[in-house]
Amino acid sequence: MTWTMNSCFVTLAILFLWRVEEMAEACSCSPAHPQQAFCSSDVVIRAKVVGEEEVDAGNDIYGNPIKRIKYDIKQIKMFKGPTQDIDAIYTAPSSAICGVTLETNGKKEYLITGKLEADGTMHVTLCDFIEPWEALSATQKKSLTQRYETGCDCKITRCTSIPCTISSPTECLWTDWVIEKIYNGEQAKHFACIKRSDDSCAWYRGSAPPKKDFLDIEDP
Structure with missing residues (x-):
């Protein structure tokens, strides 16, 4: 009886270790805004x-x-x-x-x-x-050549729950998940995080280049 219990314990331990290995090998990625993917x-x-x-x-x-x-x-x-x-x-x-x-x-x-x-x-x-x-949205396609690269010095911070804040003026807060419960939402599809003339960063909507001294979010 003792041998049988020990044998069962060993079998369960082996199965547990296999399961841990499988979990360790599983692919896990943090969601990234398309601009982050481009820049990295x-x-x-x-x-x-x-x-x-x-x-x-x-x-x-x-x-x-x-x-x-x-x-x-x-x-x-x-x-x-x-x-x-x-x-x-x-x-x-x-x-x-x-x-x-x-x-x-x-x-x-x-x-x-x-x-x-x-x-x-x-x-x-x-x-x-x-x-x-x-x-891809029209903005995403255009941003590959006109927008994403100009914002690579900016940081996109993903918001997963409210409240969430930024700690630097060079950050853009990515809120698709808390607002729409998807990562491929409005900001991912239609916005890029762009450095402004004062070296801070802000979301810019649309595929047309921003004005030279762009200071606020605007819809072209």
């Missing part, structure tokens, strides 16, 4: 995915092979990145470790943000901002 990324491109294959990416510290998914892409436009075109992006093979799944029929266009590795390859995760091009 090495590469921002518009592209179609035209192919997919699993490739070897060396070995881990235990000698086990590391697999990656390689997506062959057709770059349409680069908004931020190296001088040469990107013809492939790499990601982990599972969503549990932040791997990204993309359509590979070459029909859907994506906005893809990611990191540039030392060898010149582009890597993406579920924490990067990757959206179908058609799902």
Whole structure:
């Protein structure tokens, strides 16, 4: 009887450890405003995915092979990145470790943000901002070339519950979650956090460039 109880205890302990490992491996990301994603990324491109294959990416510290998914892409436009075109992006093979799944029929266009590795390859995760091009608002599309970069010195602070405040005039308070209970709300779709003429930052609505001495939020 004692042996049976000990055996059950060991089995439960093993199952518990497996569950902890699974939870530890699960991908977890903090929501980011599209402008934050643009500013923190090495590469921002518009592209179609035209192919997919699993490739070897060396070995881990235990000698086990590391697999990656390689997506062959057709770059349409680069908004931020190296001088040469990107013809492939790499990601982990599972969503549990932040791997990204993309359509590979070459029909859907994506906005893809990611990191540039030392060898010149582009890597993406579920924490990067990757959206179908058609799902972006007109302001988001325009801001990729006209607005987001001018506000990269500003800080967007996410508000998750009331009250929430900013601690610096260079911050913009992102309130989509507390107001609409979604992160892809009005501020994400239609606003950019822009540095003003007095070096403070404020939300700016619309895709047209702000006035040279812009001081207040205004609708063009």
